[in-house]
Amino acid sequence: MKYKSVFDIIGPVMIGPSSSHTAGAARIGRLARTLYGREPKWANISLYGSFAKTYKGHGTDVAIVGGILDFDTYDERIIQAIDIANEHGMKIRFIEEDALTDHPNTARIQIGDDKGELELVGISIGGGKVEITELNGFELKLSGHHPAILVVHNDRFGAIASVSNILAKYEINIGHMDVSRKEIGKMALMTIEVDHNIGDHILHEIEQLPIVLKVTKIVD
Amino acid sequence: MFRNVAELVELAISQNKKISELMIEQEMNVTGRTKEEIFSQMDHNLKIMEEAVERGLKGVKSHSGLTGGDAVLLQQYIEKGNFLSGETILDAVSKAVATNEVNAAMGTICATPTAGSAGVVPGTLFAVQKKLNPTREQMVSFLFTAGAFGFVVANNASISGAAGGCQAEVGSASGMAAAAIVEMAGGTPEQCADAMAITLKNMLGLVCDPVAGLVEVPCVKRNAMGAANAMVAADMALAGITSRIPCDEVIDAMFKIGQSMPTALKETAQGGLAATPTGRELEAKIFGIPLNRRESKS
Numbered sequence: 001m002k003y004k005s006v007f008d009i010i011g012p013v014m015i016g017p018s019s020s021h022t023a024g025a026a027r028i029g030r031l032a033r034t035l036y037g038r039e040p041k042w043a044n045i046s047l048y049g050s051f052a053k054t055y056k057g058h059g060t061d062v063a064i065v066g067g068i069l070d071f072d073t074y075d076e077r078i079i080q081a082i083d084i085a086n087e088h089g090m091k092i093r094f095i096e097e098d099a100l101t102d103h104p105n106t107a108r109i110q111i112g113d114d115k116g117e118l119e120l121v122g123i124s125i126g127g128g129k130v131e132i133t134e135l136n137g138f139e140l141k142l143s144g145h146h147p148a149i150l151v152v153h154n155d156r157f158g159a160i161a162s163v164s165n166i167l168a169k170y171e172i173n174i175g176h177m178d179v180s181r182k183e184i185g186k187m188a189l190m191t192i193e194v195d196h197n198i199g200d201h202i203l204h205e206i207e208q209l210p211i212v213l214k215v216t217k218i219v220d
Numbered sequence: 221m222f223r224n225v226a227e228l229v230e231l232a233i234s235q236n237k238k239i240s241e242l243m244i245e246q247e248m249n250v251t252g253r254t255k256e257e258i259f260s261q262m263d264h265n266l267k268i269m270e271e272a273v274e275r276g277l278k279g280v281k282s283h284s285g286l287t288g289g290d291a292v293l294l295q296q297y298i299e300k301g302n303f304l305s306g307e308t309i310l311d312a313v314s315k316a317v318a319t320n321e322v323n324a325a326m327g328t329i330c331a332t333p334t335a336g337s338a339g340v341v342p343g344t345l346f347a348v349q350k351k352l353n354p355t356r357e358q359m360v361s362f363l364f365t366a367g368a369f370g371f372v373v374a375n376n377a378s379i380s381g382a383a384g385g386c387q388a389e390v391g392s393a394s395g396m397a398a399a400a401i402v403e404m405a406g407g408t409p410e411q412c413a414d415a416m417a418i419t420l421k422n423m424l425g426l427v428c429d430p431v432a433g434l435v436e437v438p439c440v441k442r443n444a445m446g447a448a449n450a451m452v453a454a455d456m457a458l459a460g461i462t463s464r465i466p467c468d469e470v471i472d473a474m475f476k477i478g479q480s481m482p483t484a485l486k487e488t489a490q491g492g493l494a495a496t497p498t499g500r501e502l503e504a505k506i507f508g509i510p511l512n513r514r515e516s517k518s
Binding site: 006016103104105 | 223243244246247250251252258261262264265268322323324325326327328329330331332333334335336338363364367368370371374375378379380381382383388396430432433435436483486487488490506507
């Protein structure tokens with residue numbers, strides 16, 4: 001079931017005018033920001049399908065930028081988000097794509113600064129609900145509705161066991177998990193949705209595993 | 221856990237519970253939160269809806285200038301007392317319009333189930349409030365009942381205009397509202413399902429064709445008619461009229477119609493009212509772009 005909570009239906013509380021094109025767009029932007037961990041210096045935002053055709057009318061552009069600025073769906077600053085980003089010195093580029101995507105409301109967001117970049121693809125599936133379908137080239141499925149940890153690791157035996165052993169040690173229950181890789185034996189991405197927010201010391205312990213390259217988290 | 225309307229109705233009858241209670245119980249099971257936390261969040265959403273209606277009834281104008289002020293016109297008309305349909309129905313319509321006018325003006329609203337269809341549920345709720353004098357708790361319960369039916373639609377069909385057309389948005393909202401009105405008025409769980417089915421049947425095939433891609437024309441007036449549709453269907457169900465096609469099958473039909481609907485009619489501003497000469501003219505005026513820029517390439 002895609003929708004799990006009654007508040008997916010009666011909600012979110014949001015700035016208009018569109019739950020998919022405004023609130024959903026803001027949530028995709030905000031997930032990019034959360035995973036990136038800081039305010040980027042630049043953002044390239046590619047819009048597909050219905051997003052590309054109607055983004056100006058729906059405020060999809062200000063909403064995504066608002067999300068990148070870490071604004072929630074009901075934050076009235078969303079309306080001025082592009083101006084605020086400009087004041088912060090953020091360079092923003094919008095690209096209207098013609099390519100057909102699996103879902104009509106698709107956005108690809110690349111953000112970065114001198115220290116690093118992040119690229120993700122998000123879809124807005126209706127009523128403000130979103131899914132991240134791609135992160136730095138890895139396919140995944142992430143709703144952002146639960147706390148989650150994302151572990152970039154070497155694609156070798158024992159990786160899943162060593163990470164899940166640490167979670168088990170701290171009595172953390174895994175609600176959903178998937179593993180994705182681009183090529184056999186190279187890098188892989190573990191996406192683990194959990195029931196409760198995870199402390200930084202646990203993330204640090206996972207990061208110390210020889211097989212692990214990077215750990216990020218999404219808090220509820 | 222209920223997956224469809226039949227299961228929801230069956231659970232309500234066998235456990236002798238209201239649909240709103242079943243929705244709250246499921247939310248507790250899924251999220252692990254307490255009844256009080258869940259109830260208080262919904263109470264907050266109700267407050268947002270009240271504020272939006274209040275703001276809309278004072279009169280708002282969208283940035284494009286396409287919508288705003290109609291909720292006020294209708295309230296003034298009701299006050300004169302010469303209306304032809306009925307006071308409750310017109311009150312529902314004006315409050316649905318008020319909410320969507322606030323939404324179009326980038327104001328704060330609560331999506332039910334989407335922003336483009338956010339007017340129907342609160343519009344009907346605040347109109348029947350005058351008639352039925354519910355407690356605050358019953359008003360919050362109305363939203364859980366509406367949510368339960370929307371939950372089924374979202375998981376078995378779609379609540380996205382881009383995926384399923386307006387029938388998936390205003391159609392779903394109207395069905396949800398009709399079911400919730402019936403429960404508040406003391407109807408049975410079966411009557412709730414019949415009200416939803418009757419409403420949705422009359423919204424099947426409704427396309428999503430917003431002028432200039434804005435959630436304004438025809439969205440605001442579709443919420444108006446969605447509210448009217450929900451009120452009439454609720455009355456029909458309470459009168460004992462049943463739907464010959466079961467609610468779950470109507471939802472499935474809506475989903476399949478949405479899949480076979482052309483992309484031009486699913487929130488792309490390429491067909492329907494968006495592609496009329498006046499629709500194109502308004503679009504050009506708002507965005508200052510050549511008239512044919514948004515024409516379909518295929």
